[in-house]
Amino acid sequence: MAKVVAVTGNEACANALRQVNPDVCGIYPITPQTDMMQRFASYIADGKVDTEPILVESEHSSMSACIGAAAAGGRVITATSAQGLALMWEMLFIASGDRLPIVMPVVNRALSAPLNIHGDHSDAMGARDSGWIQLWSENGQEAYDNTIQAFRIAEHMDIRLPVMVCLDGFIISHSIERLEYLEDQQVKDFVGPFKNFLPLLDIAKPKSYGPLILTDMYHEYKRAQHEVMTKVQDVVLDVAKDFEKMSGRKYGIFEPYRLEDADIAIVILNSAAGTTKDVIDEFRDKGIKAGLLKPRLFRPFPYTEIADALKHTKAVCVMDRADSFGGYGPLFMEVSSALYQTDKRPAMINKIYGLGGRDYMPSHAAQVLTELNEIAKSGSVKTIKEYIGVRE
Amino acid sequence: MKAKGWRDLPPGSVVLEGGSAVKFKTGSWRAYRPIWKEENCIQCLFCWIYCPDMSVKVKDGKREEFDYDYCKGCGICALECPGKKGQKAIEMVEEGK
Numbered sequence: 193m194a195k196v197v198a199v200t201g202n203e204a205c206a207n208a209l210r211q212v213n214p215d216v217c218g219i220y221p222i223t224p225q226t227d228m229m230q231r232f233a234s235y236i237a238d239g240k241v242d243t244e245p246i247l248v249e250s251e252h253s254s255m256s257a258c259i260g261a262a263a264a265g266g267r268v269i270t271a272t273s274a275q276g277l278a279l280m281w282e283m284l285f286i287a288s289g290d291r292l293p294i295v296m297p298v299v300n301r302a303l304s305a306p307l308n309i310h311g312d313h314s315d316a317m318g319a320r321d322s323g324w325i326q327l328w329s330e331n332g333q334e335a336y337d338n339t340i341q342a343f344r345i346a347e348h349m350d351i352r353l354p355v356m357v358c359l360d361g362f363i364i365s366h367s368i369e370r371l372e373y374l375e376d377q378q379v380k381d382f383v384g385p386f387k388n389f390l391p392l393l394d395i396a397k398p399k400s401y402g403p404l405i406l407t408d409m410y411h412e413y414k415r416a417q418h419e420v421m422t423k424v425q426d427v428v429l430d431v432a433k434d435f436e437k438m439s440g441r442k443y444g445i446f447e448p449y450r451l452e453d454a455d456i457a458i459v460i461l462n463s464a465a466g467t468t469k470d471v472i473d474e475f476r477d478k479g480i481k482a483g484l485l486k487p488r489l490f491r492p493f494p495y496t497e498i499a500d501a502l503k504h505t506k507a508v509c510v511m512d513r514a515d516s517f518g519g520y521g522p523l524f525m526e527v528s529s530a531l532y533q534t535d536k537r538p539a540m541i542n543k544i545y546g547l548g549g550r551d552y553m554p555s556h557a558a559q560v561l562t563e564l565n566e567i568a569k570s571g572s573v574k575t576i577k578e579y580i581g582v583r584e
Numbered sequence: 585m586k587a588k589g590w591r592d593l594p595p596g597s598v599v600l601e602g603g604s605a606v607k608f609k610t611g612s613w614r615a616y617r618p619i620w621k622e623e624n625c626i627q628c629l630f631c632w633i634y635c636p637d638m639s640v641k642v643k644d645g646k647r648e649e650f651d652y653d654y655c656k657g658c659g660i661c662a663l664e665c666p667g668k669k670g671q672k673a674i675e676m677v678e679e680g681k
Binding site: 420 | 587589595596603
């Protein structure tokens with residue numbers, strides 16, 4: 193029986209990690225993630241898990257410790273945010289290049305400068321090309337469910353890649369919501385025992401991780417790494433199917449909302465999708481065919497599937513809670529790349545919203561949908577990229 | 585030997601064979617070559633201790649010739665060599681001369 197609770201996103205993720213009971217955990221605090229690892233540290237102190245904590249002096253060391261522990265042959269976790277993820281950056285590529293199935297909730301937060309602790313997606317978007325699988329979560333329930341599914345995806349014998357589970361800082365990490373927890377035994381059975389693959393501690397078969405590979409082979413190794421990413425989507429869907437059987441909650445590679453017959457659509461990640469769905473309902477009530485697409489799997493990006501889901505629309509706005517200064521928003525770049533390959537495609541605009549935790553209001557969604565409705569009628573786009581909710 | 589294609593590689597750039605560094609002969613990196621002068625050698629084995637590789641061969645407690653397959657010519661052995669009566673037992677000579 194599912195247990196219904198009122199908890200924060202951080203609490204939910206910490207509980208998912210407790211239920212999985214990993215072997216090793218790299219721990220370093222950073223707002224807004226701190227509270228998640230603090231709760232997990234309590235589980236360790238109280239003997240609720242068998243996890244070996246490694247308390248480190250920085251996130252660079254935290255990821256390094258995780259890499260060592262995962263190569264040794266353990267089920268390994270850590271969690272971080274913002275500057276912490278930025279400091280891990282070079283180690284992220286080593287975790288993925290060595291094919292180590294580390295699971296890491298990332299509580300999304302803005303990057304300095306200016307210093308800001310609130311939710312936006314600049315941190316995870318900066319790790320976009322690091323070779324990690326990225327799952328994004330609208331609310332606490334999705335963050336909890338994604339964290340559990342992440343272990344099955346990361347540890348799949350055809351994949352063996354690290355996974356980030358993204359949730360919005362404070363908006364989700366610190367807000368209390370109604371959630372359904374699975375039973376401990378259900379989670380244990382779902383993730384199964386950790387299966388080793390080329391562990392360093394198998395001393396009967398000595399091996400080396402991280403050798404120097406130069407012009408003769410590096411290109412081939414990267415090609416092989418790309419190939420693994422092409423297999424991830426099917427595994428994500430298979431794991432989601434099993435998860436649905438257990439929990440009754442359905443997951444895909446993205447969530448379409450009233451999209452099938454939509455003329456206009458918003459593409460948006462994480463918590464802001466919830467607000468947008470409400471406003472889409474209001475527009476539908478007014479007879480405007482509005483819809484939404486919320487990506488769940490951002491890396492690898494499901495280009496073909498997202499293009500298929502959007503190509504029938506007349507106008508699409510991709511909304512980014514991160515900017516690429518001097519470029520379009522990162523999500524816009526992906527969606528427009530996806531749609532370029534279709535014969536018939538919608539007009540597209542890009543809005544940057546909610547940086548540094550700036551509230552995303554229903555009025556912002558309404559403003560965007562109104563503009564999209566005009567573009568759908570006229571077929572002309574005035575400004576491709578614009579900031580919204582910004583004081584002039 | 586045909587070079588491996590990307591489909592032939594073990595996942596994660598892991599080298600699955602122990603001690604495989606022996607197959608990678610690094611002696612060609614050398615710009616300076618250590619020359620052992622046995623007549624000045626007091627068999628202190630400092631060169632054997634200090635060599636960052638394993639390029640000083642020792643048999644029955646006595647040093648033998650350098651292993652030029654792996655010696656990169658760093659010169660640490662020559663620097664540390666106490667020699668005999670002020671005469672070094674290891675001298676660095678430019679390769680190709």
